[in-house]
Amino acid sequence: MIDKYLEKPYWVIDILPKQVPINSRGQYFKIAHFYRNEPQYDTICRKFFNILMKLNCYEDIDAFLHLKEWIHNPAPELLFSWIRERKLLYILLKSLDAMISVDGDDLYMTLYNPNEDLLEFIRTLASSEGLYVWKPEI
Numbered sequence: 001m002i003d004k005y006l007e008k009p010y011w012v013i014d015i016l017p018k019q020v021p022i023n024s025r026g027q028y029f030k031i032a033h034f035y036r037n038e039p040q041y042d043t044i045c046r047k048f049f050n051i052l053m054k055l056n057c058y059e060d061i062d063a064f065l066h067l068k069e070w071i072h073n074p075a076p077e078l079l080f081s082w083i084r085e086r087k088l089l090y091i092l093l094k095s096l097d098a099m100i101s102v103d104g105d106d107l108y109m110t111l112y113n114p115n116e117d118l119l120e121f122i123r124t125l126a127s128s129e130g131l132y133v134w135k136p137e138i
Contacts, residue, residue, distance in 0.1 A: 005099035008113035047129040062092040
């Protein structure tokens, strides 16, 4: 089921407003390394968690922790612990035929197969957390 979504169009929910070009003059890797450490990473985890919790107020979610099982509407404390542990986590939005992934040390979440309404809602939620939503250039 997860593979089906990984092949769909996707958007990134990120700390940065757009994709960093390969030939960027900035110091992306040093800055990314900085954000992957405490207390910066805790702040980012909380933003991801807040988006997922706000979304879960409106939609059922099914969470899949890598190599475990699907859990329907997981307890907030459990979901937060998974994000903090830097595990590979998939969030299925069955009623919307969409999925969100949170992948370990990444400083972004990925939204797969959103319809226009969901994409707009995620943009609103991301903006409320100081995050951005953009479509990668392939």
